[in-house]
Amino acid sequence: xSIPANDPKKRSWIDVDKNSDFPIQNIxxxxxxxxxxxxxxxxxxxxxxxxxxxxxKAGLLANVGIEExxxxxxxxxxxxxxxKAGIRKLRSRLSELLDENNSDLRDDxxxxxxxxxxxxxxxxLLPVQVGDYTDFYSSIEHATNVGTxxxxxNNALLPNWKHIPVGYHGRSSSxxxxxxxxxxxxxxxxxDDSAPPVFGPCKLLDFELETAFVTFEGKPLGDRIxxxxxxxxxxxxxxxxxxxxxxxxxWEYVPLGPFLAKNFASSVSPWIVTLDAxxxxxxxxxxxxxxxxxxxxxxxxxNIDLNLSVLIKPENSDEHTVCESNFKYMYWSMNQQLAHxxxxxxxxxxxxxxxxxxxxxxxxxxxxxMLELSWKGTKPIQMPDGSERKFxxxxxxxxxxxxxxxxxxRVGFGEVSNxxxxxx
Amino acid sequence: xSIPANDPKKRSWIDVDKNSDFPIQNIxxxxxxxxxxxxxxxxxxxxxxxxxxxxxKAGLLANVGIEExxxxxxxxxxxxxxxKAGIRKLRSRLSELLDENNSDLRDDxxxxxxxxxxxxxxxxLLPVQVGDYTDFYSSIEHATNVGTxxxxxNNALLPNWKHIPVGYHGRSSSxxxxxxxxxxxxxxxxxDDSAPPVFGPCKLLDFELETAFVTFEGKPLGDRIxxxxxxxxxxxxxxxxxxxxxxxxxWEYVPLGPFLAKNFASSVSPWIVTLDAxxxxxxxxxxxxxxxxxxxxxxxxxNIDLNLSVLIKPENSDEHTVCESNFKYMYWSMNQQLAHxxxxxxxxxxxxxxxxxxxxxxxxxxxxxMLELSWKGTKPIQMPDGSERKFxxxxxxxxxxxxxxxxxxRVGFGEVSNxxxxxx
Numbered sequence: 001x002s003i004p005a006n007d008p009k010k011r012s013w014i015d016v017d018k019n020s021d022f023p024i025q026n027i028x029x030x031x032x033x034x035x036x037x038x039x040x041x042x043x044x045x046x047x048x049x050x051x052x053x054x055x056x057k058a059g060l061l062a063n064v065g066i067e068e069x070x071x072x073x074x075x076x077x078x079x080x081x082x083x084k085a086g087i088r089k090l091r092s093r094l095s096e097l098l099d100e101n102n103s104d105l106r107d108d109x110x111x112x113x114x115x116x117x118x119x120x121x122x123x124x125l126l127p128v129q130v131g132d133y134t135d136f137y138s139s140i141e142h143a144t145n146v147g148t149x150x151x152x153x154n155n156a157l158l159p160n161w162k163h164i165p166v167g168y169h170g171r172s173s174s175x176x177x178x179x180x181x182x183x184x185x186x187x188x189x190x191x192d193d194s195a196p197p198v199f200g201p202c203k204l205l206d207f208e209l210e211t212a213f214v215t216f217e218g219k220p221l222g223d224r225i226x227x228x229x230x231x232x233x234x235x236x237x238x239x240x241x242x243x244x245x246x247x248x249x250x251w252e253y254v255p256l257g258p259f260l261a262k263n264f265a266s267s268v269s270p271w272i273v274t275l276d277a278x279x280x281x282x283x284x285x286x287x288x289x290x291x292x293x294x295x296x297x298x299x300x301x302x303n304i305d306l307n308l309s310v311l312i313k314p315e316n317s318d319e320h321t322v323c324e325s326n327f328k329y330m331y332w333s334m335n336q337q338l339a340h341x342x343x344x345x346x347x348x349x350x351x352x353x354x355x356x357x358x359x360x361x362x363x364x365x366x367x368x369x370m371l372e373l374s375w376k377g378t379k380p381i382q383m384p385d386g387s388e389r390k391f392x393x394x395x396x397x398x399x400x401x402x403x404x405x406x407x408x409x410r411v412g413f414g415e416v417s418n419x420x421x422x423x424x
Numbered sequence: 425x426s427i428p429a430n431d432p433k434k435r436s437w438i439d440v441d442k443n444s445d446f447p448i449q450n451i452x453x454x455x456x457x458x459x460x461x462x463x464x465x466x467x468x469x470x471x472x473x474x475x476x477x478x479x480x481k482a483g484l485l486a487n488v489g490i491e492e493x494x495x496x497x498x499x500x501x502x503x504x505x506x507x508k509a510g511i512r513k514l515r516s517r518l519s520e521l522l523d524e525n526n527s528d529l530r531d532d533x534x535x536x537x538x539x540x541x542x543x544x545x546x547x548x549l550l551p552v553q554v555g556d557y558t559d560f561y562s563s564i565e566h567a568t569n570v571g572t573x574x575x576x577x578n579n580a581l582l583p584n585w586k587h588i589p590v591g592y593h594g595r596s597s598s599x600x601x602x603x604x605x606x607x608x609x610x611x612x613x614x615x616d617d618s619a620p621p622v623f624g625p626c627k628l629l630d631f632e633l634e635t636a637f638v639t640f641e642g643k644p645l646g647d648r649i650x651x652x653x654x655x656x657x658x659x660x661x662x663x664x665x666x667x668x669x670x671x672x673x674x675w676e677y678v679p680l681g682p683f684l685a686k687n688f689a690s691s692v693s694p695w696i697v698t699l700d701a702x703x704x705x706x707x708x709x710x711x712x713x714x715x716x717x718x719x720x721x722x723x724x725x726x727n728i729d730l731n732l733s734v735l736i737k738p739e740n741s742d743e744h745t746v747c748e749s750n751f752k753y754m755y756w757s758m759n760q761q762l763a764h765x766x767x768x769x770x771x772x773x774x775x776x777x778x779x780x781x782x783x784x785x786x787x788x789x790x791x792x793x794m795l796e797l798s799w800k801g802t803k804p805i806q807m808p809d810g811s812e813r814k815f816x817x818x819x820x821x822x823x824x825x826x827x828x829x830x831x832x833x834r835v836g837f838g839e840v841s842n843x844x845x846x847x848x
Contacts, residue, residue, distance in 0.1 A: 160676060166676070166683075169592070171593055190587075199717050257592050257681025263593070263770045341684070344609035424769065
């Protein structure tokens with residue numbers, strides 16, 4: 001599929017550093033807020049946000065077909081109601097307006113003043129109101145690591161794992177944007193199997209490196225979305241930190257799955273990078289063996305070569321990379337996840353979010369959680385300030401970054417970064 | 425707590441049969457729709473709905489403090505934003521207006537025409553837009569039955585069960601009101617453990633008899649709701665059928681819990697009966713042994729003596745009662761569920777819904793699912809038309825009803841009733 005806005009030869013009249021996540025080929029979507037403007041839908045280029053409400057007011061988005069008021073909402077949902085075709089039109093028009101050869105905005109100093117703002121001067125909000133949030137478990141390396149640690153190294157994967165993109169429902173209300181600190185959760189755990197459970201702050205606080213995709217309005221209840229239709233229902237992706245309280249999880253999760261171990265907070269990046277912008281970075285996924293059932297079969301390259309990293313910044317110290325992974329490792333693709341999710345007729349709505357599951361690679365340095373990186377706490381990670389980490393400590397900031405790179409074009413997500421405060 | 429609207433001596437100027445679920449002591453809330461009126465928030469009395477938008481337009485709800493436009497919404501959420509105090513004021517005012525001694529509406533024939541409609545002449549809608557839906561697993565009889573069938577009869581309850589009101593997140597998008605038919609879901613199952621999984625219509629389709637409570641806006645992320653505060657955050661209850669595909673569930677649910685086995689549809693009754701209206705029917709719950717952790721301790725009677733029944737109506741045949749149970753059997757109370765859910769700081773929003781879990785009693789006739797009633801299909805249920813049921817068949821309509829009765833007052837829920845159509 002050729003998408004004009006992705007043309008690697010395009011340049012903007014705004015200077016973009018080669019290491020920026022936001023060249024003219026990206027055009028992600030988010031919502032910013034300042035005291036002066038209130039909430040505004042925006043895109044990013046270089047270190048700037050571009051205010052779509054001001055562009056619309058100036059008549060520069062007239063042919064896109066999205067109502068002006070949709071650009072002054074606190075979330076992207078109203079804009080997303082225009083669907084794949086509408087968003088494609090919008091992204092294409094923004095690409096035009098930012099193109100070095102287009103003078104409409106470039107040469108209008110007064111309008112530029114209203115439209116273009118430094119990212120550091122605005123607050124980025126949670127970009128989408130999530131209706132339902134589902135989390136998958138689709139990295140074979142992650143599932144194998146967990147199975148090896150907690151079950152049987154020779155039978156690490158459960159019998160259903162290679163047949164089903166295993167998933168479960170999560171909590172939408174506690175999804176927060178980058179920048180919002182979280183309190184260490186408290187809860188019930190049972191550290192000693194021969195004694196009653198105890199109550200107190202979580203001792204094994206963890207991150208999970210994930211991506212999450214956000215959907216357009218799906219089909220009515222009762223209808224399925226096939227793997228080949230799935231792309232049309234995916235708006236874009238965010239970086240996603242699926243915070244986990246391992247000790248709470250261990251005690252609560254049998255038989256109905258994780259609950260309080262996960263729902264105290266889940267963090268997403270402020271920018272949603274469209275699936276369209278990620279098309280040039282598609283790669284083949286791992287071979288699936290045994291073959292999957294027909295409703296899960298997929299044609300074409302459905303994985304995405306997206307470099308991911310996790311950094312921990314201890315209080316009063318420098319950030320330190322603890323994990324470098326890649327979204328291309330995923331065993332199950334987003335298309336398969338969405339086809340599976342709807343095969344029973346379950347309906348998907350505009351603004352639903354689906355997490356990938358922890359993204360681990362084969363190398364120990366690519367494991368996407370402290371549980372795996374420290375191998376259940378048996379292999380502490382050395383930090384540059386001399387401290388070590390088995391799990392996360394109060395005062396730590398966890399930062400996740402991600403970008404694709406090919407043919408001289410880098411398309412990235414910025415970061416999701418949240419600090420851990422002591423338990424309340 | 426004395427709530428004037430609950431006074432058992434009250435009578436309405438509308439005649440109410442002693443077997444009606446909707447006397448003047450109930451005043452539940454719902455949303456109806458007709459072609460002429462559009463959507464309207466309403467209450468029920470006897471066989472009638474009472475249109476709150478028309479009452480508000482006529483100035484009769486002036487002192488309640490809820491904006492008129494909130495009564496012309498497709499869901500109750502805007503009305504519920506007024507919180508416990510607001511709803512109490514509204515219910516109290518409606519009780520006044522319907523009281524035999526109040527002439528405001530009684531003697532105004534033109535207004536009565538606008539306000540009072542036969543329930544059979546209107547369509548009742550899904551009463552609330554559910555943000556997050558959580559399902560608990562709080563009946564000890566149900567958990568014991570499941571553990572006995574699938575694990576060890578001598579160790580039926582898992583180690584965490586008596587310490588934690590076990591719960592998991594469900595799907596909000598597929599919650600439907602009474603009256604909407606559902607298609608038998610299709611999906612992946614593995615009937616033969618030595619062969620690969622297969623794909624096709626669910627063969628073990630089941631209901632689960634539950635109640636669900638709906639919340640007011642809770643506290644901010646990070647704060648807890650205690651067991652003693654919980655009542656202030658609960659708006660009311662609905663009857664709830666948590667449809668389940670047992671064969672899909674069996675294959676998918678380890679280790680992350682039920683997913684496609686549940687999210688194809690979940691049905692609720694059109695009326696939300698307020699927690700206030702249920703206060704007179706409070707009873708003591710089962711003794712909890714071992715004692716629970718302090719954050720789960722509860723004072724006072726927190727269970728509710730609510731008679732529940734499930735009926736199956738085969739195509740072209742009469743309805744037949746297959747289960748008679750009671751909400752009072754629950755081991756874990758709603759207060760404990762809500763305190764547990766928020767103990768880690770998880771936030772609850774206006775319109776969230778929490779299911780009780782299947783409500784089974786000690787007697788086999790009180791088991792709240794076909795799985796238990798037919799004991800995994802080993803004890804088929806005889807139907808009056810000569811057929812038998814191990815699980816549900818296409819064409820079956822499943823009907824759940826519920827009411828409280830005390831001191832000559834009956835407060836009920838009406839019913840949730842949905843027909844099963846063949847797989848698509």
